Structure formats: C-alpha cells, structure tokens
Amino acid sequence: MSDIPVASEVPDEEEEALQKFLGTTSFGKQTKGAEVNNRFEQSKRSQPVISQGDKKTKRDEDDDDDSDESDEEDECPVSHEMVFKTHDRAVTSITLDASGGRLVTGSSDCTLKFHDFASLTPSTIRAFKSVDPSSVKGSASSETHPVQHVEFNPIAPSTMLAITAHPQPRILDRNGETIAEFVKGDMYLRDMHHTKGHISEVTCGVWHPQDRNICATGGTDSTVRIWDINNPRQQKTVIVHKSRAAGSAGRTRITALSWAATAQSNLLVAAALDGSLVMWDANGPYTRPAAEIRDAHKKDTWTSGLQLSSTGQLVITRGGDNTIKLWDTRKFKTPLRTVDFPSISDQYPTSNICFSPRGTELLTGSANGDLHILNSATLRSELVTPITPGSAIISVYWHKELNQIITGSANGETHVLYNPNLSQGGAKTVMLKAPKRRHIDDDPNLTMDLSHGIGGDAVILPGGSAPSAASFAARHPTIGLTASGKSRDPRRPHIPNTTPFAKSNADAAYIKEHIPLSGMREEDPREALLKYADKAKNDPLFTNAWATTQPKTIYADLSDEEEDGPDKKKAKR
Template identity: 60%
Template sequence: MDEDDFRDYLPASFGATGGGFDVEAQIETVRRKVPGLPEPKPKSSTSSKGDSDSDDDSEEDSEDEDEYPVSHGIVFKTHDRPVTTITLDASGSRMITGSMDCTIKLHDFASMTPNTLRAFKSVDPTFTKSSANSETHPVHTAKFNPNSPSQVLVISATPQARVLSRDGETTTEFVKGDMYLRDMNMTKGHISEITSGTWHPHNYNLCVTAGTDSTLRIWDVNVRNKQKDVIVHKSKLAGSAGRSRMTAVAWGSQVEGGNSLLVAAALDGSLLMWGGDGPWNRPSGEINQAHTSNTWTSGIDISADGRLVVTRGGDDTVKLWDTRKFKQPVNTTTHVSTSSQYPTSNIQFAPNSSFIITGSETGDLYILNPATLKPELVTPITPGSPLISVLWHDKLNQIVTGSANAETHVLFNPKISSKGALMVMSKQPKRRHIDDDPSLTTDMSQGVSGDAIVNPGAANEAIKGSTYSSRHPTIGLTASGKSRDPRRPHIPATTPFSKSQPDQKHIRESIPLSSMREEDPREALLKYADKAQNDPIFTNAWSRTQPKTIYAELSDDEEDGPQKKKQKN
C-alpha cells in the first residue's frame, strides 16, 4: 500500500465532527407533498432586474405558505389505538397524548432526534398499586395546567379525575361520590363516568370536570376528598329525573381581563354559560336547543377575548355564539360529526382567535374563518382515517393532530415556527449503537457461565408478558427477558436442569421405598390385617391381663331394658 493510500485510509480526527451536516436539507425531507400547499421555489444564484414580476409572484406564494404552519410535519406512532387527546405545556417542551389504548405517552422534544421519534414514558393513569388487578379505561382528556406546568389533569372513562405530574406520577386522585344519593348536591364527587374537564384560566389550583351524572364539579387540587362547588344541570327534556349527560366544558377569560367564563354543553342539546367565579345557582345564559337533542356535542372552545364561543355538535353542524347576545348563533355551517364513534372530537380557536381548527371524518384538517365559518384551508393529514383531536400551540406556532389510526402529526413551518418539531429536525440523526438494541445486550446481574450466556425464563416471560407489552410498547421486557410490569409477581427462573426427569430404573435402584409411590395405601394395609389380629405386636404385652367387659344381667321385669328415670315436673 502506498503512503498516500494509507494516509487516506486512516481517520483524520476522532470524535464527532460538525462538518457535512445540512440542516435545511434535512428539514426539507419532511416537507408535506399534498395538493393545496405551494411547492418550494428552487434557489437561483443570479437575479436580473427584468424578473421583477416573477419576484412579486414568489413573494405572494411565500406569504400564502407562511400564513399557516402546515408546510412540514413529523409523525409519532407511539399508540396502538386512536389518539383521543393532545396537550403541550406552556413552553412547548413536553407533549402528552392520550388514547383508547388506556395509556398516555410522554414525549420530550429536547431529547428526540429525527430517527428517535418515540415516547420516553408510558403511563396507565387508572392503575393503582393497591389493586394489582385494577381495570384500564380509555383516556378522554389530558391537559397541562396553563399556570403550573408541573400539573396535568387526566380524565379517563371513570368517575374519578386525576392530577399527574409532568413525569406521569399521580399526585391527586379525586374521590368518587355515593351513587345511592339522589341529590347530586350532597355527593362528594361524580357518581358516573366523567366526559370532559379543563383548568381555570388564572387560578392554578382550580379545575372543572363534566360528568354523565348531569353535574359540573369544581375541584381544588389540594383537596381530594370533596369538590369545592357543584353545578347541577336540570334538564327540561329529561322528564321527572331532570338529568342529562354533560358532554363538554370550557373555561375561558372574559373581555379585558375580567372574570372568567364557564360554558358547558349537555346531551339534551342545551348550551349553558356561567360566570366563572360564581355564583353557580343558575346559569347567566342558557340555550335549550343549541344543537339537536340526544346528539353528542363533543367540541367547545372560548376565544381569547371571551366574546365568542364555538361548538361542534353531533348534528353535523359547527356553530358560533356571541357571549354578549347568548340567544341565537352568529353563524352556522355544516360539518360531518365523528362524535358518535369518537366522543372527544374537539374544535379550537387559534392562539390569536383569528382562525378555528378542527378535524374531519375524512382525515382532513380544517382551518375555518371565525367570521364566516368557511374553510380557509383544507389539508389532508390521515386520508381515510378520522382526525379526532387538534391543538394549535401559541408559543411554538405548530399544529398537533391525533387520528383514529393511532398517529400523532406535528405540523410546522420553518419560517414562522420555533422549537418543538423544528428543533428535532435541526439535530443530526443519532447513530445507532449496539447497546440500543436490547436483544443484543445482556443483564450481567444474571452472571456468565462457560462460553454461553443463559437467560433463564426469558422465553416464558416473553410469552406471559406479551399482553402487557402490547399495551405498553415502550416498557416491554428488559434485556434479560424479565418483565418491567410492576404488577407482575416474580416468577422463579426455570433452568434446563429442573426440566429433566430421571428414568424409573434410576429411581427404583437409588431411592429407598420408591416403589411405594405407585402402591395403593389401603391395599397395602389390608395385607397385614390378619397378621395383626393373630399375632399382635404392639398389644401382645397385655393380651392376657386385659380385663373382660361384664354387663349387668336383666331380670324378668326388665326384659325391655332398664327403666328410664321419670322426669321431675
């Protein structure tokens, strides 16, 4: 080998090098190629004065492209079933998604790279250590506290709401009410399934939950054994019982930083509004037929200034309401509902209330004009699979969507978005290492024997833990084959030696009295019955001195037996 060839063969430096990585090219790899979005213009090295018209056209195209953060997108496939809820903290560094697979997934944008788009933790919010056989339930709502990023309100298909930390640990579990009490004002909590919930816009200690027991309950996170206030909705269409399921609730701010505003929807078609700080005796505004009765109004949201309320009903309509004239809708449009199959399908105002976003049955993202409710942009996200949950984050200026095919899409635009998915795609892909594959690593606590590494019980544990692993794909098994499920008891290891059975010849010759294992004990004892009677071994010592039993002789008068004593009166 020549010296020049040898020099080219040897590395010039050691460690990571920053050269050769093009951030813009990597971001362009996730550009969405869908109809309706402008294609990127190729960069030209020279420009002439006569191209002023083309420059004006390109500027107009760029303005249209920069209006909505939907030009690029990344996909998370961390759930097994439809994604029902999405939430991000105020800074946009952490994302939590909930699903019908009964789990919530925690994602951290700062720790992800383009080839490691996965959740760092999976949590079953209804699991409790006190009950190893506790049931699991789909997750309806998960929302970060806007005033305290360390708290997450999680609502599953149970009567008890929970407050989790940003790391998924349960800090508060609200109490369940007494289902045998008829007066809902006397119960300490919900007596049936909770459908929705949200936080107070200013007070970080308060949250509200809406239940199928026809009540809204306001909770203080520091008091778990009883709600702070109860709002009972008495439906006029529910007959003598007067109960109707509450389907959605929103808590927003009023104009110019005044009192908060609480708006809720019920299954009987009612839309109710209260002052967010009370009193709760009767609603300040009520519309009985806001949507068709017995249809599920799944989405409701309040604008940033508190003047507008948008609702998405189960009667295939989207309606806009004015809180100052809370009688008739300002505008109405037709929009196919998915609430019958996915009751958490939501609708939301953009951060500056300039747009309204929602999903559709066909998997398209609709960006509506709040004045006319006409679509400004319709872009496909998951064609053929309904789009359930949507979220437009104000600080990141990115749109996050959850679909029925278990995919979570984060849409962004490099020109107007910041951090979040843009930060992930700006990193160099992580180099795969052998230690990243658990099937190729070994838990050394099991020890090493000879030339081979034996993992006792790995196959059995893999089969028994398959149910839990399918529901918790990020937990699974350790490298040694043990299950990480805290509910699964420890199963002793099964070695190849304990499975082998010695032959009968070895047992007969080596183990004394081994033939007695196959002998009937009753027949074995009956063999010695005659011998024990004729030649007793243990009772032979007193056989001659044993006294004889003597019975009294009966007289002629007592042939029928001894007379019984007369009972005293």
C-alpha cells in the first residue's frame, strides 16, 4: 500500500487558473432557476447609484447607507440593464408600443431601428429591421434626414408618427411601411393660414391622447398643425403662433409640443424659440391662445423638453437657458419651481424630460451621461446614476406596463434599465431565455471565402496567408461587406452584384416576344396610316354626321397648266 502514489494537492493559484480556463459551466443537469439567476447577475449594473438628496457619494459608506440606497433602487428600476448597439450615431428618440413588445429608436444616422423583445436572446440583442423614414419608395433620390421624433400611437399601436428634419411628417405602421405622408405647403404664400402643410422643417409632434386619427406637429414656420391621418393632403387645423419678440417679424420656431386630455380639460401646449410658452384649448377655437407666457425661458434658447402631466395640471419644461421649470396650468403665469440644470439642447435639440408613470418623479439626462430622477414637486434629484460616462443622454422614456427605463445616448447606445423584482416583460423576458447556441461556421473569421474559387497552385496553411475572409478583409479594409452586412467603406453605399443578364443587351427575339408593340419600330408610319384610308372614307366613325349637316364646298376648276389661276386685276397705282 505504501507504493501507491498519493495525488498531491493542487495549489490555490493553480486551481483558480484552472477554474478560470474551464469557466463557470458545470457538468450534469442544471436547474433553470440557477441559470436565470446567473444571467440576471451578469446583467447587473456595476455603476454606483448616487443619492443627491441625502448628500451620499458612495454605496459602501456604512450599513445604513446601503440599506437606504437599496430602498431607492427598489423604487426605481435601475439595478440591471440591457444594451442595444444598433445605431452608428446619437439616439435622438425612443418609443414603445402600449404593451411594451416592440421598441423603436430613431437616430441622427437617419434610420429607425425596430426591436422585438419576444425574438431577442441574451446573445442576440440586435434590431430586426432598419428603416429610413425620409426615403421615398421607388425613387432614385438618396436624400436622407436625421430623425427628430418617433412616437407610437397610444390608442392604436399599429401606427406611429415619424418626424425627420423635413417639412413632411409620415405615418408608419409597426413594420416601418409608410401609410400616409402629409403634404408640403406652398412656401411662397406669406399667410400661413392659407398653406395646406408645413413649408419648412418639422421639429416636434404628438398624438392626441384620446383620438387615434388625430396628431399635431410643430415646425420652424411658426405654426402648429393638427392633422387627420385619413386626410394627409391638408391639415385639419392650423395654429399660427405670432411672436412678439423684437426683430422676429411675427415668426419664430416651435421647439416642443405636449398634449393631455382628461374629462375636465383638453390642453395643447407648445414652446417656442422666442422663449414663450403657449397653451390652447384643444377643443377650439384656435384664434387666440388660452394662456401665454412670453418669457418662460430665455429668448433664442431651444426649449427641448416639454411635457404635460397625465392629469393636465402640471407642465414641466427644460430650457436652453440651463433651467428646469414646473408650471401649473390653472395659474399659468409664474413657475411653481425653478432649478438650475445644465442644458444640452444647443448640441442635441431633441433632449427631453418626462414624467414617471406615477407622476411623482421626473426623468432626464445630463451631458456627462448621468440619468437624473427628480422629485416632481421639489425638482430635487432623488437618484443619479451613470449610464454612459462621457456621452450625453439625449432621450429618456419610462414605460408604464414594463416599469423599465430606456435611455438613448450620444454614442449610439440604447440602455434598457430594469429590476427583476419590479419589472415585467421587456428586458426581463430576454434574460429569462437561454442564449442562442452558435455554430463555429457562423464566425466569418474562421471560414474561407470561396466565392472567387481557389487556384490549383494555391497552398493553404493554417494561420498563414490563406485566401480566407479574415486575410482578405485585412488586406482590403474598404472592399466588401462586414459580417453584419454593412459596407466596409463608410463613404460607399452597398452596390448589388452585377448579374450576367445586365452585362449585355437583349437580342431581337427577346424584344419581339416580351416587349409589346416592339414591331412598330420597323414599320413605315405613312404606310401604316394609308392602310386605313379606304375604311375611313367609306365608313367614317367620327365625321359621319357631317355628311348630312354640312354643305358641300365648291372649288374652282383649274387646270394644271394655269399657274397663277384666273386673271387678276391689276392693282391701281
């Protein structure tokens, strides 16, 4: 027995290195709960949560601080996150349908990205469709415009309002297909009441909260236009905002819109570049506003954030003068609260501020990438957490049904914040799924590009200069497509492959068989008309009635020898 060798104990360092190499996956049957908890743990945010109200800067100061901040985290779903990296530029607008199943984001890269939570897995977090809302189907024009605003219809989630930096907003369906395009007005008319649509760039828009067919848009032509999507050829109502600022000639730019309707009130509020805040009774008439504040914010500053509360009693504005103000619609003269908050509207005009589903909190982003949750009564920061450090947060959205917060940043990332205990569906549903298993052939770096074939004298060496996709891409960084289907050269659009049928002209037989009336090209037009001369004379179709109603014309009989006709009288001199 003494000759049997005894296995030596593995040192702790070697055991840790072996465990790191093998990973955390263990053999045998795994419980589903353990896998789900592991995925939740992987999506847990590592960024600290800073409570400004209590002057706390660290999560681990003491046990009391940890318990207080954990309570704040439980109130707001910010403990876990899921990240979309589907845009190339800043995310300017975010919207979800009423059920929270589909997420649509707009960006300054002139595209809308469509995401379905039901089809996503932890390893396949990507958009299933990309749409350019400013392009015209069937047109050869390549003109594109940045997305200003996109919003699902709160009553009919099958439609959405898409606004780009263009005079014509559009109504899209859930899949991004254009349902209606609003008409463009006549830019040569001075009176905006007589134009049928916007004559310049549209900056903002909003749906009617109770009517699925009505929406409103505001533009740089100093008008707010109310549309019926069933009649896109002319607006239903045009509201002309007459600016009273000196030197504006009565015109200004509408920067933000908000609409709230309850049993007691129906209000439409707009903010303008001249610093004014205007409120109308949405039931009409619109000849004059119900209330107007001329100096709500500083003149010539872009008020990007504006929203009415669900009750229609409070209005929150975030102006370009580095202030956030709270207003009461029942006493629409002076703000209830005013706090200083750095603005990013000069660089990102679509930065917004919104109420939480409960109406007790406000949500907005900052230039350094922090998410701020403010108290709606005091406008004090209750919760501040970094989302994209170094990149400004432009758009924020708090979904009621999902109880999840979605943010869009200047670096093109979309973050979905959630809490496994408080949130329902959305990102939580994605994390509950098992990651999609990938085959080794799905990686283009490990496969060969055989589209051009391999020469007979080619020598394929592992890791050498083989004609693989990776080596070809390394030698030609601007040729071909990436694994995601995008062009490697950002300046060059994708050009479809040229087929053999497009390289040569079609032969005569093909033209004769497939092109109607192609044989008329070889026919003499004079002979083709003379074939019907006798038929037109004997059986006139259009002049048959003239044979009995018109008199016969009498002509003088002249011979061919007479050149000048009958003798003419000499002119008297």
